[in-house]
Amino acid sequence: MMNRSAACIVGSLVAAAFMNQSLATLSFANGELLGGEILNIAGDVDYGAYLAGECVVCHRAGSEIPTLYNYDKTYFVDAMVRFQQGLRKNTTMRDIALQLGDEEIAALATYFERAAE
Amino acid sequence: MTLNRRTFNALFGATAAGLAMPSIAKGAGNSTVVVIGGGAGGATAARYIAKDAKGAINVVLIEPKTHFTTCFFSNLYLGGLRSFESITHSYEKLAQEYGIRVVHAYATGVDRDKKQVRIDAGDPIPYDRLVISPGIDFNYDTTPGYNAADMDLAPSAWHGGEQTKLLKAKLDALEDGQNILMVTPPNPYRCPPGPYERVSMMAHVLKSKGFSKSRIVVLDPKPKFSKQGLFQAGWEQYYPGMVEWLGPDVHGGIGNIDAQAGIVETDFDDFAGDLLNVIPGQMAGKIAQLAGLTNESGFCEIDPTSMRSAVDQNIFVIGDSSIAGDMPKSGFSANSQAKVCAMHVRADLLDSKRFPAKYRNTCWSLIAVDDGVKVGASYGATDEKIGKTSSFISQAGEDAETRAATYRASVDWYAAITADMFG
Numbered sequence: 001m002m003n004r005s006a007a008c009i010v011g012s013l014v015a016a017a018f019m020n021q022s023l024a025t026l027s028f029a030n031g032e033l034l035g036g037e038i039l040n041i042a043g044d045v046d047y048g049a050y051l052a053g054e055c056v057v058c059h060r061a062g063s064e065i066p067t068l069y070n071y072d073k074t075y076f077v078d079a080m081v082r083f084q085q086g087l088r089k090n091t092t093m094r095d096i097a098l099q100l101g102d103e104e105i106a107a108l109a110t111y112f113e114r115a116a117e
Numbered sequence: 118m119t120l121n122r123r124t125f126n127a128l129f130g131a132t133a134a135g136l137a138m139p140s141i142a143k144g145a146g147n148s149t150v151v152v153i154g155g156g157a158g159g160a161t162a163a164r165y166i167a168k169d170a171k172g173a174i175n176v177v178l179i180e181p182k183t184h185f186t187t188c189f190f191s192n193l194y195l196g197g198l199r200s201f202e203s204i205t206h207s208y209e210k211l212a213q214e215y216g217i218r219v220v221h222a223y224a225t226g227v228d229r230d231k232k233q234v235r236i237d238a239g240d241p242i243p244y245d246r247l248v249i250s251p252g253i254d255f256n257y258d259t260t261p262g263y264n265a266a267d268m269d270l271a272p273s274a275w276h277g278g279e280q281t282k283l284l285k286a287k288l289d290a291l292e293d294g295q296n297i298l299m300v301t302p303p304n305p306y307r308c309p310p311g312p313y314e315r316v317s318m319m320a321h322v323l324k325s326k327g328f329s330k331s332r333i334v335v336l337d338p339k340p341k342f343s344k345q346g347l348f349q350a351g352w353e354q355y356y357p358g359m360v361e362w363l364g365p366d367v368h369g370g371i372g373n374i375d376a377q378a379g380i381v382e383t384d385f386d387d388f389a390g391d392l393l394n395v396i397p398g399q400m401a402g403k404i405a406q407l408a409g410l411t412n413e414s415g416f417c418e419i420d421p422t423s424m425r426s427a428v429d430q431n432i433f434v435i436g437d438s439s440i441a442g443d444m445p446k447s448g449f450s451a452n453s454q455a456k457v458c459a460m461h462v463r464a465d466l467l468d469s470k471r472f473p474a475k476y477r478n479t480c481w482s483l484i485a486v487d488d489g490v491k492v493g494a495s496y497g498a499t500d501e502k503i504g505k506t507s508s509f510i511s512q513a514g515e516d517a518e519t520r521a522a523t524y525r526a527s528v529d530w531y532a533a534i535t536a537d538m539f540g
């Protein structure tokens with residue numbers, strides 16, 4: 001069986017890395033927050049709600065995969081751009097991020113910032 | 118013209134949820150969507166339509182079972198890593214929290230002219246739009262000598278629930294030196310890596326019990342299979358000498374299957390097993406055929422932009438029963454297709470917005486405890502089909518922490534997708 005405590009520690013570190021506050025630390029450590037130009041796009045919430053269907057099938061406060069509800073828009077955009085640029089390595093997320101255009105990232109960021117589970 | 122929210126608002130000038138709105142919105146004037154099958158595709162479609170229509174569409178879900186045991190993670194149950202309860206889900210929340218009318222009955226036919234679904238227990242149910250997600254039925258032509266009557270002796274366990282329990286009981290009853298013989302299905306079938314994850318989990322059980330003499334022989338009608346390199350490397354690493362996979366170039370073709378005797382004839386030789394697991398070839402769930410929605414392949418052609426049936430504008434076919442182009446038949450795929458379908462159903466009935474279809478799949482497989490691998494892809498609609506736009510796969514020789522993280526992610530996915538289906 002999976003070593004529970006080890007998994008929990010790793011899991012919470014990873015989860016924390018996705019959470020808003022800790023992400024701030026992470027991003028500062030890596031330099032500036034990326035994707036400022038995407039933040040200037042007014043995200044279409046309906047489009048975001050539709051696209052979010054693809055995210056929530058995995059993202060739901062887990063040990064490895066964090067929830068995206070009420071997610072800070074700035075950090076959401078930064079994370080997606082980092083996946084696109086290969087600065088963050090998760091192969092699944094990199095593949096997904098590379099499929100998204102700026103409009104779509106803006107729509108998702110706008111949706112998740114407002115949506116509660 | 119159907120009365121929908123926009124026309125209703127235009128007629129009565131109600132912009133916000135006006136005084137009369139709530140009582141009328143729930144009333145008989147609403148359009149009705151009937152969903153056949155409460156699995157990965159159907160439960161998701163029903164939930165998304167109900168959730169996003171906010172009471173403006175009546176949703177009826179027809180599903181004979183009161184509880185749904187997923188096939189996904191059923192291999193982990195075989196391996197002793199999940200309980201049966203943890204992979205079994207109720208429809209209560211869909212009924213209580215989403216206002217879906219859950220009818221526990223079996224759909225016996227679709228009268229497409231009258232737009233009604235016939236059921237085995239009760240009056241026909243009328244629909245404005247019908248969503249069909251009945252999963253698969255078996256095509257026994259691929260397994261000579263073996264048919265539905267043999268499922269107790271040699272379970273397929275390719276439908277979740279009792280069959281999975283039966284296979285586990287037979288697996289747990291094996292003694293050292295007794296062998297497992299498995300016949301895997303030809304393409305296309307649900308969950309391409311599923312048979313090989315099953316081999317891994319059965320091997321895990323034999324190894325955990327300290328068995329050194331038992332073997333697992335796999336007779337495969339296909340010359341190659343999903344994630345083959347990753348699985349075969351894993352079998353070498355964790356279960357050396359235990360698993361023997363034989364493709365058609367070795368066995369030459371699968372002949373008669375005698376479930377009673379536990380013997381499978383091939384062009385090369387006869388093979389015997391104390392536990393026989395036979396997974397026949399597959400086709401769309403029977404109701405899709407009865408409704409006249411299948412083509413000569415046994416599956417249903419759809420419009421790749423919407424999952425709408427190619428033969429009936431009022432019907433959508435999702436999940437394993439559909440011909441989904443490059444997408445594999447999986448729970449993840451069915452869930453993804455359900456969301457495209459739900460968007461179009463709402464747009465048909467409520468004039469809500471339509472967006473370009475985006476589809477996604479990831480299939481995780483567990484090779485040994487804490488050693489998970491994954492393969493995934495994104496898809497979009499082309500002129501002819503649902504086409505792959507990008508993909509990725511776990512690499513050979515990844516470090517242990519990467520594999521353990523992949524397994525943890527699959528556990529999170531399971532919790533998330535089942536919540537996405539059942540609320």
Ligand SMILES: Cc1cc2nc3c(=O)[nH]c(=O)nc-3n(C[C@H](O)[C@H](O)[C@H](O)COP(=O)(O)OP(=O)(O)OC[C@H]3O[C@@H](n4cnc5c(N)ncnc54)[C@H](O)[C@@H]3O)c2cc1C
Binds near residue numbers: 158315404
């Ligand atoms: C061993 C195994 C492992 C798997 N692992 C994974 C995995 O890890 N990840 C993954 O994504 N997928 C996995 N799958 C595949 C996945 O289970 C299917 O692809 C998925 O369930 C398909 O969804 P569906 O809605 O088409 O059918 P189902 O989920 O099978 O749902 C069909 C439902 O329709 C009902 N039904 C059928 N006919 C009628 C009728 N006439 N009237 C009313 N109701 C009806 C059935 O009772 C059933 O509940 C696995 C499959 C197997 C067998």
